[in-house]
Amino acid sequence: MPEISVRGLEMPESPIRKLAPLAADAKKRGIKVYHLNIGQPDLPTPQCGLDALKKIDRKLLEYSPSQGYLSYREKLCDFYKKFNINVAPDDIIITAGGSEAVLYSFMACLNPGDEIIVPEPAYANYMAFAISAGAKIKTIATSIEEGFALPKVEKFEELINEKTRAIMICNPNNPTGYLYTRREMNQIRDLVKKYDLYLFSDEVYREYIYTGSPYISSMHLQGIENNTVLIDSVSKRYSECGIRIGALITKNEEIRKAVMKFCQARLSPPLIGQIVAEASLDAPESYYRDVYDEYVDRRKCLIDGLNRIPGVYSPIPMGAFYTVAKLPVDDSEKFCRWCLEEFSYEGETIMMAPASGFYTTPGAGYNQVRIAYVLKREDLQRALTVLQKALESYPGRVEED
Incomplete structure (x- = not known):
């Protein structure tokens, strides 16, 4: 068989999507997965855009x-x-x-x-x-x-x-x-x-x-x-x-x-x-304002919640709808996999993106995750509870001196 190109071999996997099969398997087992891994907003598309689609x-x-x-x-x-x-x-x-x-x-x-x-x-x-x-x-x-x-x-x-x-x-x-x-x-x-x-x-x-x-x-x-x-x-x-x-x-x-x-x-x-x-582009100013206010509320919910969990630290993001948080774990990719493969709390788990995939420096971001606050407040609060329970149970937890 001919060899795959060097370019194809060097192309990195997406840290955002590569754990998707594990999430799919968890759902097949009946576990609810809170998707904090991907910047897919759950807020509605402007009605004027949807109307244009329907009226083509x-x-x-x-x-x-x-x-x-x-x-x-x-x-x-x-x-x-x-x-x-x-x-x-x-x-x-x-x-x-x-x-x-x-x-x-x-x-x-x-x-x-x-x-x-x-x-x-x-x-x-x-x-x-x-x-x-x-x-x-x-x-x-x-x-x-x-x-x-x-x-x-x-x-x-x-x-x-x-x-x-x-x-x-x-x-x-x-x-x-x-x-x-x-x-x-x-x-x-x-x-x-x-x-x-x-x-x-x-x-x-x-x-x-x-x-x-x-x-x-x-x-x-x-x-x-x-x-x-x-x-x-x-x-x-x-x-x-x-x-x-x-x-x-x-x-x-x-x-x-x-x-x-x-x-x-x-x-x-x-x-x-x-x-x-x-x-x-014809969306009213109220659309932009409502979406913005929702993200402000979600940001406060997530960042306050993260920094209340023992051993977790997140700086306050000043824009977008992501944060990178440091966790008390030995390896964030192992932890993210473990959450999907082995852990659940009351039938629920979380999916996050290991931050190491956002670095090229070897070893950088090993204990960090990217979290997208694209879920409604109630789901974020529940996801934070599940994250805390996961960290309490994770066998690779690392306590700082």
Whole structure:
């Protein structure tokens, strides 16, 4: 039999999804599983988006333009103005989810062997997209003790060499919920400008910021407009993960020309998804406010609850709907597997994402998990009870000195 490609062998498993078969088996045994592992919101999609889906009356489901429908891109420009992000329709390319936007950014801007600096822990699929493009992720460590704040400039410069081509950030961050400050964003801008790097900025969680501070987008950073690629998606904003609609946004015409070649090769972004996403832009302000308030309440419920469990620590996330928590366990992946395979409390268990999968540094995150607060408050409270009972029973529990 022919051998699998090196790329195929190097492609990492998703820390978010790889335990899914164990969860399915637990459910077959009659155990209720609280899914804290994946950023799949349970809040409703805007009614205007659902209505558009129901009212589709076409005799033909045709290809859309490779860059996405102009009407949708025009409406997106008005939406971004609310965040002081000023772009033209031609600056926007519609993609099959934010994932395709990241992949095409890498493919268009990086050569095989080029390096991307990414603060870790980081969204695990960045590594997969880099492998697909033949590029390499070089991580710069952040720590849970410091709330995952960005390291000093010197730490970045220690990694920069002739192969360094880009910096990638997620702001607000997945998996930590960290929000970069104005000072940190200016620090990144200065590095990008000094070394003439690309800045790939994943901003799909911008609607969920809990500090009251003004949001600092990569598009606000002056002097690096042609270096910046913004990644966006409707998945989290409108609870529309399944329609697979994202966007790649850049002022750099050469990047857009290169990206369009990949877009033309895959023909077009999803037709039905664009119809729903465009209609969802008409969601009333009350929709955004209600969703935001719900996440604020869930965040308080989860973080307060986690930090009341003996041996558990979570910093307070300032954005998105995730946190990385430290547990008193010998190995978080073993613990997560054990919860699904061997443990239940009153017929219930929990599923979390081992945080080691969000690091590339060997041994990092071994006792951490990423938790998504995408369940209603009552379910979060119950999941916290189940987690505490699991930690009390786990044979690999580790007590700190």
